[in-house]
Amino acid sequence: MKSTVGTSAAGSSEPRTIQGVTKAGILVFRKTGALLPLFLIMLLYFSFATEFFFTERNFGTVTTQAVYFTIIVIAQAIVMISGGFDLSVGSNVSLTSIITAMVVVTFSGPGGILLAVALGLLTGALVGAANGLIIAIFRVSPLIVTLAMASVVSGIALIITGGGPIFNLPLEFRQALYTGSVLGMPSPWLVALIIIAVAYVVLYWHRFGRNLYAVGGNPQSAHIAGVPVRWTLFLAYTVAGLLVGLAAVLLTARVGSGEPNLGGQLALQSIAAAVLGGISLRGGQGVLWGAILGAIFLIMLRNGLDLSGVSSYMQMVITGMLLVLAVVVDRYMNRN
Amino acid sequence: MTPILKASGIQKSFPGVVALANGELSVNPGEVHGLVGENGAGKSTLVSVICGATPPDAGSIEYLGEPFAPRSPREAYNAGIRVVFQHLSLIPFLTVTENLYVGRELSGGLGFLNRGAMRKRVDATLQELGFAHIGGQDRIIHLSTSQRFLVEVAKAVLYAPKLLIMDEPTAALNDAETELLFSITRKLRDEGSGIVWITHRLEELAQITDRITVMRDGAWVETVDSADVTRDAIISSMTGRKITAEALPPPLKAGAPVYLRTSGVSSDDGLHDLGIEVHSGEVVGIGGLAGSGIEEVGRLLFGVTPLRAGTVEILGRTYRRGQLSPGKLSRSGVFYLPGDRMGEGIFDVRPVLENTSVSALPQLSNFGFLRRGEERSSVRGFIERLGIKTRSAGQVIDKLSGGNQQKVLFARGMLTKADVFILEEPTQGVDVGAKADIYKVIHELAENGAAVLVISTDTRELLTICHRLLAVHDGRVIASFNADEVTEDRLVSAYFGQIDERETA
Numbered sequence: 002m003k004s005t006v007g008t009s010a011a012g013s014s015e016p017r018t019i020q021g022v023t024k025a026g027i028l029v030f031r032k033t034g035a036l037l038p039l040f041l042i043m044l045l046y047f048s049f050a051t052e053f054f055f056t057e058r059n060f061g062t063v064t065t066q067a068v069y070f071t072i073i074v075i076a077q078a079i080v081m082i083s084g085g086f087d088l089s090v091g092s093n094v095s096l097t098s099i100i101t102a103m104v105v106v107t108f109s110g111p112g113g114i115l116l117a118v119a120l121g122l123l124t125g126a127l128v129g130a131a132n133g134l135i136i137a138i139f140r141v142s143p144l145i146v147t148l149a150m151a152s153v154v155s156g157i158a159l160i161i162t163g164g165g166p167i168f169n170l171p172l173e174f175r176q177a178l179y180t181g182s183v184l185g186m187p188s189p190w191l192v193a194l195i196i197i198a199v200a201y202v203v204l205y206w207h208r209f210g211r212n213l214y215a216v217g218g219n220p221q222s223a224h225i226a227g228v229p230v231r232w233t234l235f236l237a238y239t240v241a242g243l244l245v246g247l248a249a250v251l252l253t254a255r256v257g258s259g260e261p262n263l264g265g266q267l268a269l270q271s272i273a274a275a276v277l278g279g280i281s282l283r284g285g286q287g288v289l290w291g292a293i294l295g296a297i298f299l300i301m302l303r304n305g306l307d308l309s310g311v312s313s314y315m316q317m318v319i320t321g322m323l324l325v326l327a328v329v330v331d332r333y334m335n336r337n
Numbered sequence: 338m339t340p341i342l343k344a345s346g347i348q349k350s351f352p353g354v355v356a357l358a359n360g361e362l363s364v365n366p367g368e369v370h371g372l373v374g375e376n377g378a379g380k381s382t383l384v385s386v387i388c389g390a391t392p393p394d395a396g397s398i399e400y401l402g403e404p405f406a407p408r409s410p411r412e413a414y415n416a417g418i419r420v421v422f423q424h425l426s427l428i429p430f431l432t433v434t435e436n437l438y439v440g441r442e443l444s445g446g447l448g449f450l451n452r453g454a455m456r457k458r459v460d461a462t463l464q465e466l467g468f469a470h471i472g473g474q475d476r477i478i479h480l481s482t483s484q485r486f487l488v489e490v491a492k493a494v495l496y497a498p499k500l501l502i503m504d505e506p507t508a509a510l511n512d513a514e515t516e517l518l519f520s521i522t523r524k525l526r527d528e529g530s531g532i533v534w535i536t537h538r539l540e541e542l543a544q545i546t547d548r549i550t551v552m553r554d555g556a557w558v559e560t561v562d563s564a565d566v567t568r569d570a571i572i573s574s575m576t577g578r579k580i581t582a583e584a585l586p587p588p589l590k591a592g593a594p595v596y597l598r599t600s601g602v603s604s605d606d607g608l609h610d611l612g613i614e615v616h617s618g619e620v621v622g623i624g625g626l627a628g629s630g631i632e633e634v635g636r637l638l639f640g641v642t643p644l645r646a647g648t649v650e651i652l653g654r655t656y657r658r659g660q661l662s663p664g665k666l667s668r669s670g671v672f673y674l675p676g677d678r679m680g681e682g683i684f685d686v687r688p689v690l691e692n693t694s695v696s697a698l699p700q701l702s703n704f705g706f707l708r709r710g711e712e713r714s715s716v717r718g719f720i721e722r723l724g725i726k727t728r729s730a731g732q733v734i735d736k737l738s739g740g741n742q743q744k745v746l747f748a749r750g751m752l753t754k755a756d757v758f759i760l761e762e763p764t765q766g767v768d769v770g771a772k773a774d775i776y777k778v779i780h781e782l783a784e785n786g787a788a789v790l791v792i793s794t795d796t797r798e799l800l801t802i803c804h805r806l807l808a809v810h811d812g813r814v815i816a817s818f819n820a821d822e823v824t825e826d827r828l829v830s831a832y833f834g835q836i837d838e839r840e841t842a
């Protein structure tokens with residue numbers, strides 16, 4: 002067995018570097034299919050079509066937008082790797098937003114903010130856990146379970162608020178979680194970076210990650226190899242719910258109100274981003290950075306389309322078509 | 338005489354691997370042609386090219402005297418080529434009849450299915466082939482691995498094939514089923530079909546084949562008349578070395594504790610009052626005919642299918658109905674190698690590394706955090722030790738040849754350092770050389786104090802590696818033998834239920 006280490010060695014000479022870059026390019030292509038070419042086409046197009054796209058300010062805007070979405074796509078990727086998906090992420094965001102806003106409006110001061118964040122995270126995690134429990138115990142289709150859950154959770158959010166938003170959130174809440182910064186970095190960016198780091202460690206350096214891929218790859222083989230299949234599934238949906246809750250809390254701070262419709266199209270969009278990033282719908286396949294890249298891609302696309310004056314209705318059409326394209330590419334790349 | 342098939346100079350590369358450097362195969366009508374070579378020699382790839390599933394990089398095929406370049410399996414099928422693949426290709430939730438006609442259903446004038454005609458034809462075929470224990474209306478998921486293979490055979494011969502290729506058809510079959518397949522094959526041959534017979538059970542070559550083609554490292558080595566060669570000659574042209582399949586189990590230590598004991602164990606599917614005892618340091622084999630219940634023993638002991646009655650004692654702990662589960666048993670030092678490699682063994686989309694280490698992760702981590710360096714180096718150690726042909730530990734297991742996938746599953750067990758091993762068909766699809774390696778490893782396990790239970794349809798394998806053999810007949814262990822005191826014939830007649838008083842278990 003020959004070792005293939007060496008191309009990334011430090012102080013490598015010119016051709017080595019080129020080789021390394023080519024290799025990395027091939028890897029990205031293999032893992033994330035059509036994403037890379039699409040990314041390049043998009044960047045090229047927008048840099049010509051709009052003046053504002055390649056500016057520092059727009060970079061800041063895009064990054065901030067990407068933060069929330071990336072966290073949700075990571076959540077979606079986790080359940081997709083386990084062989085399912087979560088159609089309730091959007092509703093979960095809405096409910097969490099309501100709960101967080103209600104708490105923060107009711108209890109003032111730093112204690113209130115902490116409580117609101119905690120209960121927001123708990124709400125997200127509980128919705129995820131409910132999904133996970135049903136899917137793990139009864140081994141029923143995540144499609145139906147999470148679709149039904151989406152309806153239940155949206156309904157609850159609307160019942161609680163009577164349909165309208167919750168206003169008058171304290172300024173400190175917004176300051177802490179949106180406008181504030183730590184060491185010169187906006188706090189949502191920091192949170193996202195931490196989440197990415199933790200997700201990386203958990204997926205690739207922890208047993209849970211291996212078990213997740215195994216369960217998604219072949220649940221029956223996993224069961225027989227001694228992997229705790231049910232527990233892994235339950236954890237996957239719970240952790241995903243927790244992440245979605247976190248994104249929802251951050252989003253609530255950003256929009257400055259509790260919104261029963263905050264989740265909108267997130268379910269479809271997050272699945273589209275994940276699939277574009279090479280997370281297979283058949284489970285057990287795909288890597289974290291692929292999902293992140295997919296998320297950034299969709300956000301940049303939306304930003305570019307906004308700047309070019311494309312209507313949001315048209316953007317829905319485009320997102321839908323991209324999902325179809327991504328699924329087809331996924332199927333083609335992975336067919337036997 | 339024009340050969341039915343003549344493939345020459347076939348080349349095929351995959352990223353980083355040359356699967357075929359020079360594939361040659363020529364099959365005459367009325368001939369059974371053996372195709373042999375080590376794991377990863379390129380046999381299945383050659384079949385895949387011939388049946389239109391893989392486009393070759395170079396080379397030519399003549400079929401019935403005409404140039405032939407099938408662009409899809411369907412095209413090859415319509416030309417009269419049938420393949421029984423190494424990996425089962427049946428649809429689990431459909432019935433046998435539906436599977437036999439999938440994609441080519443019989444229908445009446447308006448496109449409505451002619452179920453009656455299909456059912457009749459299938460029942461007649463099953464009858465004619467002698468597969469009395471398989472019903473046309475059985476769903477595939479309810480069949481055992483060997484029955485599924487026979488259904489594949491039935492599917493291939495439903496309409497007389499001109500060329501029938503069977504890729505390791507006997508790997509999952511026991512002796513009686515193998516015999517049955519021989520007679521089916523001979524009948525087809527006498528009717529003028531050409532048959533390609535791929536196998537790692539070399540003793541079959543003398544019994545069934547007329548000529549033999551040997552491949553090594555993706556290239557044709559020689560084609561010889563079966564009558565003119567010995568088994569040893571075949572082995573040395575396959576491997577370029579001599580292999581002694583002889584392997585004696587290590588001597589038993591007196592007073593070794595019992596690691597696995599069952600008493601009065603019954604299942605819902607026909608095992609009764611099963612009594613098994615395996616000591617530390619002992620290799621015990623279980624054999625029996627198809628339908629005798631041996632297919633179920635491993636699953637039952639490992640908690641995959643439920644226990645109906647009785648107790649299982651493993652490593653000092655007693656389990657009753659509802660208490661056995663794969664997770665619990667893995668954690669307490671038991672490893673089970675399933676017989677259904679694709680369905681219950683491998684994670685086809687994951688790399689060799691993860692496939693190997695999956696059961697040993699608890700030992701390879703601290704507080705759940707993996708020691709990846711150690712994991713990688715131990716997996717590499719087993720890749721080397723068992724000669725697993727893979728581009729790297731990071732290669733997706735799906736891309737490995739069947740025998741090499743099997744070796745990965747075996748390595749998975751080794752890595753767990755378990756105390757009790759339940760091995761179901763541990764060497765299915767593995768070549769002669771690797772088989773000898775695996776036998777050696779099994780004996781090392783026993784020598785280091787593990788209890789090993791081998792469930793196998795290969796009687797010779799059981800006789801070679803075990804200390805003690807249990808014959809299962811009709812769901813019960815009816816006889817127990819010391820391996821050095823029993824002949825193959827004796828064992829097989831016990832499988833059929835014929836025993837002497839003193840042999841009673």
Ligand SMILES: Nc1ncnc2c1ncn2[C@@H]1O[C@H](COP(=O)(O)OP(=O)(O)OP(=O)(O)O)[C@@H](O)[C@H]1O
Pocket residue numbers: 351352354355356357374375376377378379380381382383423726727736737738739740741766
């Ligand atoms: N799709 C693929 N991608 C990469 N490598 C492949 C692919 N298919 C086969 N190979 C490689 O080609 C070689 C030949 O494989 P093949 O399955 O033909 O072997 P085989 O002779 O049938 O072995 P076995 O006896 O184990 O079934 C192996 O090294 C295998 O890893």
Ligand SMILES: [Mg+2]
Pocket residue numbers: 380381382423504738739740
């Ligand atoms: Mg093969």
